[in-house]
Amino acid sequence: MGTSPSQIKELRQNSLIADRLSSSREGLVWKWEWCDVLTQEEELDLLKLKELLLDINLNLNCADRWRWIPGDAGLFSVKSCYNFLVQFVSAENLNPSLLEAVKKLWKNDVPSKVNVFGWRLLLEKLPTRDVLASKGIITNPHEICCVFCFRHVEDCCHIYYHCKFSQVVWSAIFKWLGCSITIGEEGLNHFVKCGDLVKGHRVRHLIWLTTNWCLWRLRNNIIFRGEVADVSKLIDNIMAVSWIWFSGRAGRKSTFSFADWCTNPIACLQSI
Structure with a gap:
């Protein structure tokens, strides 16, 4: 029993x-x-x-x-669980521009886990150190600093757009793309401007997603594996990972090589 x-x-x-x-x-x-x-x-x-x-x-x-009480038949279902939880959650009105951005995000042909990651980033729902501290998971005030610069509290805006390390990374990515985007842009504006560089819906934010994804993975590897932050190594990783996602999915109709990708990624993206 x-x-x-x-x-x-x-x-x-x-x-x-x-x-x-x-x-x-x-x-x-x-x-x-x-x-x-x-x-x-x-x-x-x-x-x-x-x-x-x-x-x-x-x-x-x-x-x-066993009996699932919220379900009419006593059986568990995702729908019954969702309806049960909705009763205790107050509605949150999202910015219409943010909702439109999220719709565009889901159209990108990248691994589903990366789209979910991008969705959480746009909503600023990633488990950054400031969030973990607010939930009592991190109690040492010295552990809430950014792992890249160790000067500011780690939140979504800082780690991706304000940190000096991330800004150097984005500058290198923009140089690779052959464009100029204001470093001060963040969040939604950053997402929109990066998407405006490419016409194809399925790959419009592929490099934006890859860069943020690789930054987050590096951040985790620094915390859990003691890895050292290296801009050159990270840029190479971003170029390689984005090429794998491009060629394995959206790039099946493209005749461009990895060398072409390294020299002119915008032309590759717009070729499909």
């Missing part, structure tokens, strides 16, 4: 709920065997548990079964 709550302080670790809860004429009877005195917080949790189970009727002749 399942294991008992608060197993850490339960005298018999393998006890069942049936061992601790039974029915009588007076109602539910609890039979706890704690190996230690409960704290005040644990007493409150136990009280909440008892309140939840007040209307439960135990039937020894029926086997236990």
Whole structure:
């Protein structure tokens, strides 16, 4: 029938709920065997548990079964879960320009995980260090700095558009693309201006997505693998990854080579 709550302080670790809860004429009877005195917080949790189970009727002749309460048939579905969660979420009015940008984002023919990443970036919902600190996951104030410059708090705007390291990377990318975009642009404006460089919808933001994706991966590798930030190495990685995505998907109809991609990516993108 399942294991008992608060197993850490339960005298018999393998006890069942049936061992601790039974029915009588007076109602539910609890039979706890704690190996230690409960704290005040644990007493409150136990009280909440008892309140939840007040209307439960135990039937020894029926086997236990799982039932998804929000679903009409007692079965789980993504739709029923979504409808259940929507009840507790207040509606958020998004900028119409942002909604239009998100629609254009999903048209890019890149790996789905990259599109999801780009969507989270546009909405500023990435797990940056400032977000982790606000949720109590990071508690050391020295750990909320940007891993590239170590001078400012790491949030989406800083790590992608304001950090000196990222600005050098974007300058190199714009030089590779043969264009000039104001370094100060960020977020939505940055996305739109990069997209205006290419006519094809399926590859319009391919390089924008690749650059941000590779920046994020480098950021993670610095944190978890001790990698060193190297602009030249990152640019080479961006060019290689974007070529793989271009040639493997959108570039099937293109006759351009990787050498052409390295010298004139805009011509390659507009050839399909």
